[in-house]
Amino acid sequence: MRIRCLIVGWDGATWTVIRPLLEQGRLPNLARLMREGVHATLRSFEPSLTPIVWTTIATGKRPEKHGVTRFFDTATGLRTRRIWDILAAPDRSIGLFGWPVTWPPPQLPGFVIPSLFERANDTHPPHLRFIREMESGLQAPWGRRISLIAKAMRYGLRPGTLVHIAGYFLQSRLRRLRANDHFIRQRVLKLEIQLDLYLNLVRRYQPWFTTFYLNQTDAFSHRFWRYLEPEPFPPLPPEELTRYRDAIPYAYELADRALGRILRLTDEETLICLLSDHGFEASHKAGQGMQDFRGRLKGEAVLRTFGLDGEVSYVHHRRWIVLSFRRDASPERKEAVIQKLRSVYVPEIDMPMFDVKEDNIGSLAVKLYGARVFDNRDLDELTVVWPEGRCRFTDLVQPEYDLKVSGIHHPDGILVLKGPGVVRRAEPLSEATVLDVVPTLLALLDFPVAEDMDGRVLTEAIDPAYLQAYPLRTIETYDEGLALEETAEEEEVPQEVMDRLRALGYVD
Ligand SMILES: [Zn+2]
Structure with a gap:
């Protein structure tokens, strides 16, 4: 069976970056899609928080109606059906890869690989969870790494990708990559791995409706905007400017190549939708010379050091790690773990090590207590102590100094449509918003x-x-008979979360 509808998500993709690249012929697959269909500026709303906007795109509804209104919300907060819930049927299978807020994964015919904002590595069907585990698995002990990679090879990881993984291991071992280079290498590799696995899943499951989401376009834009548009920012050393000037264009080229590989699985009968949730612009804080410390907790090391392996699993949420207990964990044991983590202390700065919060589904969100205080510290001098032991700060934290958020979200994203029923038009549509995607796709699929x-x-x-x-x-409505779970009471977004989002450019 063929793919009837494909949505490719490029998080944060923006026309201001794309247009010059199209003129230089650097995005051939996007260019072809635009030539054969229509395109528009897809207007989003502010603050353009990734989980909320992608849920609006998937429902055609405003946040207060669809229920995902906070940054850390999961799919348990949904109050409505999404397009794949509407379309799924025994003869119309679904294949979702990486769409934000698809955890817990819905039990649809087909496959669901959640991504951002998941709380655990669950997938549908469950045996695909190694795909989620690959994400942090490249930092896992060797035995674990090798078993994950072996599994991935049975699921379509290409030899070329394997060579790149090996090269990455070697390089990160032999010499210290600059933070920026590390960032690039890691994310390029991640996309390569995910794409191999996704294409294999599509061949195996033959979904009628499928999505592939990538966020390299967003992540690179946050970090490298000042190299793309240096004018509003304090001057950079010319060598550095030259070195990273092409980082964002490169991310778009990767996204375009990914698009090209996915499009090879489609045909004339496939309705294709490429879109982003918002665009980008230079940070209004340009000129203030921001430089943040962004230590990243080493999840594996934290579990090992505090004797939690086997008992909890973890996922990274940017600077947080979210720990999930096994189902049979007692409340007392959880409380003991919370107390233990809270007792961990950094004597040199006289502060606790971790900020530990329990969320409303029983997981623990853990991050460094006060990231700001590490701004001008020599991290190698810091120690971490707790009643039963001590270790070096850098045993538990991967220092990342150089992340400068120089690009921030702008409400204008992109939309391209192509396929049966879609007009061919060179001029952009005049009005399109993130609310219009689902109604338009439904109409083009002949659904009410x-x-x-x-x-x-x-x-x-x-x-x-x-x-x-x-x-x-x-x-x-499509929500007839929708069983809603009781949602937790409305709670304030914690200040630390807001600070973090602000630093990332998510909110003003
Ligand atoms: Zn972003």
């Missing part, structure tokens, strides 16, 4: 649009002959 959706069908993107053959239909 729900009256309780907040967006509209972008009829100017649709061939009039198609509209005549398949007139727009509506139904009241």
Whole structure:
């Protein structure tokens, strides 16, 4: 069976970056898609928080209606069906890879690999969890790494990718990569691995509706904007400027190559949608010379050092690690772990080591207590002590100094549509918002649009002959019979979370 509908998400992709690259012929797959379909500026809302906007895209509804309103929300907070819930049927399987807020993974015919904002490595079906485990697995002990890679090879990891993984191990061992180079290498490799595995899953599961989401375009834009557009920022050493000037264009080229590989699995009958949740611009804080310390907790080392391996699993959320207990863990044991982590102390700065919070689904979110105090410290001099032991600070923390958030979200993202029923048009559509994606896709798949959706069908993107053959239909709602879980009481977003999001450019 063929793919009937494909959505490719490029987080943070923006026309201001894309246009010059199109002119230079550096994004051939995107160029072809645009030539054969229509495109638009996809207007988002502010603050453009990734989990909230991607959920709006997938539902056609505003946050207060779909229920995902906070940065750390999971799919348990959803109050409505998403497009794949609407489309899924025994003869219409679904394949989701990396779409934000798909944890816990829905039990749909097909496969679901959650990504950002997951609390654990669950996948659907469960035996695919090694794909999630690969994410932190490249830092795991050797035996674990090798078993993960062996499994990945059975699931489509290409020999070329394996060579790149080996090269990465070797390089990070032999010499210290600069923080920026490390950042680039790691994320390029991650995309390569994910794409190999995704394409293999599509061949295995033959989804009718499928999505592939990548966030390299977003991550590179936050970090390297000042090299792309240096003017508003304090001057950089010319060598550094030259070295990273092409980092963002490179991320877009990778995204375009990924798009090209995915498109090879589609045909003339596939409805294709490429989009982003927001765009980018130079940080308004440019000129203030920001430089943040962003230590990253080494999850494996934390578990080992405090004797938690086997008892909890963890995932990274940027600077947080989120620890999930086994189902049979007693509340007393959890409390003991919380107390233990809270007792860990950094004597040189006279502060606790960890900020530990329990979230409303029983996981522990753990991060460095006060990242700011490490700004001008020699980390090699710091120690970590707790009642039963001590270790070096850098045993538990991967120092990352150089992350300068110089690009911040701008509400204008991108949309490209191509396929049966879509017009071919060189000029952009005049009006399109993140609310309109689902209604438009439903119309193009000849499904009724729900009256309780907040967006509209972008009829100017649709061939009039198609509209005549398949007139727009509506139904009241797709949420009939939707079983809602009790949601936790409304709670304030913790100040630390807000600070972190601000530092990342997510909020003002
Ligand atoms: Zn972002």
